[in-house]
Amino acid sequence: MRHTRLRLRFTILFILATLTIFSLITLYTFIWSTNELERQEQIQDAPKSPGAVPFWSAINHQNIYDLYATPASTIFKRKANITQSRIEELFQLIRNAHTDQAHLVDIEKLYPINPKWNFQKLLEEQQAQEQSDKDADTVDSATNLTKTTKTQRDLTTAEKTMSKHDKIQLRNYVLQVLAKWKKEHQNDEITTIASIMHDELEQDEPSKLNTSWYKYMKTVTNLRVYDPHSSPFKRLLNHLQNAEVIEANEMPQGTQIKVILDLPDSFRALLKPYRVPRNYQTLPDHFYFSDIERHHAEIAAFHLDKILGFYRVPPVVGRLIDITRDIREKATEDLANTFFISPANNTCFRGHCSYYCDTSHAVCGKPGDRLEASVQILLPRPPDVDWEKITHPYRRSYSAARKAKWESNENYCYEHVFLDEEYHNRLLLDMMDLSAFDFLIGNMDRHHMMRISSFGSNTALVHLDNGRSFGRYDYDDLSILTPIRHCCLFRYSTFARLHRVYRQGLSTLLSRSLENGEQLKKILVDEHLTAIDRRLEILFGQLDTCIKTYTVKRVMIDDGID
Structure with missing residues (x-):
C-alpha cells in the first residue's frame, strides 16, 4: 500500500514538472518569436545608409538623404470639371x-x-x-477704429467697385x-542677342565672335531663347553636360545657394545642387517662400517648356559632378572657405545666401564627392545686355x-x-x-x-x-x-x-x-x-x-x- 502511494506521488510530481517545463518552453518560444518579428520589421523599415544604396535607386527609399523626405504615396486622384x-x-x-x-x-x-x-x-x-x-x-491706423466701424466702411467701399457696363x-x-x-x-x-552685342564684341573681344557661345547667341531672339532644332542648341547641351569647369563662384543674389560656372569657349552656367530626393514633397505647413529649391525641378521645367513650344526657359541639363574637382578646386576664395568634411566623410559646402546656407543645410556629396546638379546656360547680363x-x-x-x-x-x-x-x-x-x-x-x-x-x-x-x-x-x-x-x-x-x-x-x-x-x-x-x-x-x-x-x-x- 505504501509503495502504491509513493508511485502515485511520483507520477503526479512528474506530470507537474513536465507541464511546467512545457509551459516555460512555450512561453520562451512565444517571446523569442515576437522579438524576432519586431526586429525584422525594424530592419525592413529602417533606411539604408547612403553608401549602401545605388544613387539612382534613391527615389525608391524613404529618408535616405533628407530626414524630412516623405514616402511616395498613392497617386492623387482628382478629376477636372471637364470631360x-x-x-x-x-x-x-x-x-x-x-x-x-x-x-x-x-x-x-x-x-x-x-x-x-x-x-x-x-x-x-x-x-x-x-x-x-x-x-x-x-485714418483707420491713426484713430484705431473699431472692427465694426472698419467693416461698415469696407461695405460702403464695395459698392463703389467697377460697374458691369464699365x-x-x-x-x-x-x-x-x-x-x-x-x-x-x-x-x-526678329532680332538676336548676337546682333545686339556684335559691334561691342568686335571692338573689345573679337575672339568671341568665333566661339560656339556666339553661334548659340545667334539663335537667341526676341521671341525665344533657343531653337530646339539647331546645331548650336545640341552643342550647347553637350557643353553643359561635359565641359570642364574653369572657375566656380557664387551668384551674389538669391535666397538659396547657386554657383556660377565658367566653362570653356566663353560659356557661363548656373549650377543648382541636389537638395532633396525625387519623391520629396513640400510639407503641407510650409509656405512657398520657405520651400527648398530642387535641381530636378529646373530640369523637368525646361523639358516641359520645350514640349509646349514656348522655348522661353534657358536650356538646362542634369549633370553628375565631382564636388571636389569641379567646385572646390575651382572655387573663388569666399566660396572655398565654406567647404568642410562632414562626420560621414562627405565633402560639403554651405555658401552664402538668405536661406539654407548654414552647416545644418549644407550641400554634400552623396556619398563622398559625387553630387547631382542642374546646369543652366547663363544668358548675357548687364551691362552687355x-x-x-x-x-x-x-x-x-x-x-x-x-x-x-x-x-x-x-x-x-x-x-x-x-x-x-x-x-x-x-x-x-x-x-x-x-x-x-x-x-x-x-x-x-x-x-x-x-x-x-x-x-x-x-x-x-x-x-x-x-x-x-x-x-x-x-x-x-x-x-x-x-x-x-x-x-x-x-x-x-x-x-x-x-x-x-x-x-x-x-x-x-x-x-x-x-x-x-x-x-x-x-x-x-x-x-x-x-x-x-x-x-x-x-x-x-x-x-x-x-x-x-x-x-x-x-x-x-x-x-x-x-
Missing part, C-alpha cells in the same frame, strides 16, 4: 471662331465701345478711388488695343500673416491690370502663358517676370527660376490660375499647342523627353507625371468657364505669336 468630349468640342469651337475672325477686318465692330465711354476717365476715377482707400486706411467697355477696349498692337508689330524683324524686371501683378504677399490684394478682390484684373497701359501689348498674353506654365509645374514662387529689354517692346518673357516647382503632386494650387480666371484672356496659339500635347499625352511626351534627353535618371516620379495631365485638364476647364462667360471672341486672342 474629354467637352475638350474636343471646345477645340472645334475655338478653331471655327478663329477662322471666322480671320476674315474680319473692322476691329471696332468686333469689339464695340460706347462713344460716351472714355478709358482715361475710368482710369482717373479708379486712381481717385484707390487714393481714397489709402487715405481711409491711414467692365464690358474696358474689356472691349483692351481687346482693341491688343488687335492694334498686333497690326503694328506683325511685320517686326539690358534686362527688365517686372513685378508680377499677381505676386504673393510673402507673408504668413496677410494676403495680397488680388486674393480678396475678384475685380483685380479690371481695376489694376486692364487699367495699366504697361499691359496693353503682348506682355498681357505672355503673363497668361506664364500662368498656365506655372500651374502645370506647380510653381507658386513667381514674384517677378523677366524679359530682355534690349530687344524693345516686342520681346517674350524669359521663364527663369523654376526650382520651387514640382513641390507637391497631391495638390493643385488653383490660385496660380488666378490671372487667367480674373482676366479670361488667352493666346490662341498657346491653346492650340496645349490641345496638341493633350491628344498625344503630355505626361508621356514629358517622360519620353526626360528619358531620351537626360543622363540623370527618373527626374520626375510617376505621381508628378500624373499630376501634369490632371492639371492640363483643369486648365482646359478654366478656359471653358471663361468662354461660357465672355464668348470665344472675347477670350481667345490671335496676336500673331506662334
Whole structure:
C-alpha cells in the first residue's frame, strides 16, 4: 500500500514538472518569436545608409538623404470639371471662331465701345478711388477704429467697385488695343542677342565672335531663347553636360545657394545642387517662400517648356559632378572657405545666401564627392545686355500673416491690370502663358517676370527660376490660375499647342523627353507625371468657364505669336 502511494506521488510530481517545463518552453518560444518579428520589421523599415544604396535607386527609399523626405504615396486622384468630349468640342469651337475672325477686318465692330465711354476717365476715377482707400486706411491706423466701424466702411467701399457696363467697355477696349498692337508689330524683324552685342564684341573681344557661345547667341531672339532644332542648341547641351569647369563662384543674389560656372569657349552656367530626393514633397505647413529649391525641378521645367513650344526657359541639363574637382578646386576664395568634411566623410559646402546656407543645410556629396546638379546656360547680363524686371501683378504677399490684394478682390484684373497701359501689348498674353506654365509645374514662387529689354517692346518673357516647382503632386494650387480666371484672356496659339500635347499625352511626351534627353535618371516620379495631365485638364476647364462667360471672341486672342 505504501509503495502504491509513493508511485502515485511520483507520477503526479512528474506530470507537474513536465507541464511546467512545457509551459516555460512555450512561453520562451512565444517571446523569442515576437522579438524576432519586431526586429525584422525594424530592419525592413529602417533606411539604408547612403553608401549602401545605388544613387539612382534613391527615389525608391524613404529618408535616405533628407530626414524630412516623405514616402511616395498613392497617386492623387482628382478629376477636372471637364470631360474629354467637352475638350474636343471646345477645340472645334475655338478653331471655327478663329477662322471666322480671320476674315474680319473692322476691329471696332468686333469689339464695340460706347462713344460716351472714355478709358482715361475710368482710369482717373479708379486712381481717385484707390487714393481714397489709402487715405481711409491711414485714418483707420491713426484713430484705431473699431472692427465694426472698419467693416461698415469696407461695405460702403464695395459698392463703389467697377460697374458691369464699365467692365464690358474696358474689356472691349483692351481687346482693341491688343488687335492694334498686333497690326503694328506683325511685320517686326526678329532680332538676336548676337546682333545686339556684335559691334561691342568686335571692338573689345573679337575672339568671341568665333566661339560656339556666339553661334548659340545667334539663335537667341526676341521671341525665344533657343531653337530646339539647331546645331548650336545640341552643342550647347553637350557643353553643359561635359565641359570642364574653369572657375566656380557664387551668384551674389538669391535666397538659396547657386554657383556660377565658367566653362570653356566663353560659356557661363548656373549650377543648382541636389537638395532633396525625387519623391520629396513640400510639407503641407510650409509656405512657398520657405520651400527648398530642387535641381530636378529646373530640369523637368525646361523639358516641359520645350514640349509646349514656348522655348522661353534657358536650356538646362542634369549633370553628375565631382564636388571636389569641379567646385572646390575651382572655387573663388569666399566660396572655398565654406567647404568642410562632414562626420560621414562627405565633402560639403554651405555658401552664402538668405536661406539654407548654414552647416545644418549644407550641400554634400552623396556619398563622398559625387553630387547631382542642374546646369543652366547663363544668358548675357548687364551691362552687355539690358534686362527688365517686372513685378508680377499677381505676386504673393510673402507673408504668413496677410494676403495680397488680388486674393480678396475678384475685380483685380479690371481695376489694376486692364487699367495699366504697361499691359496693353503682348506682355498681357505672355503673363497668361506664364500662368498656365506655372500651374502645370506647380510653381507658386513667381514674384517677378523677366524679359530682355534690349530687344524693345516686342520681346517674350524669359521663364527663369523654376526650382520651387514640382513641390507637391497631391495638390493643385488653383490660385496660380488666378490671372487667367480674373482676366479670361488667352493666346490662341498657346491653346492650340496645349490641345496638341493633350491628344498625344503630355505626361508621356514629358517622360519620353526626360528619358531620351537626360543622363540623370527618373527626374520626375510617376505621381508628378500624373499630376501634369490632371492639371492640363483643369486648365482646359478654366478656359471653358471663361468662354461660357465672355464668348470665344472675347477670350481667345490671335496676336500673331506662334
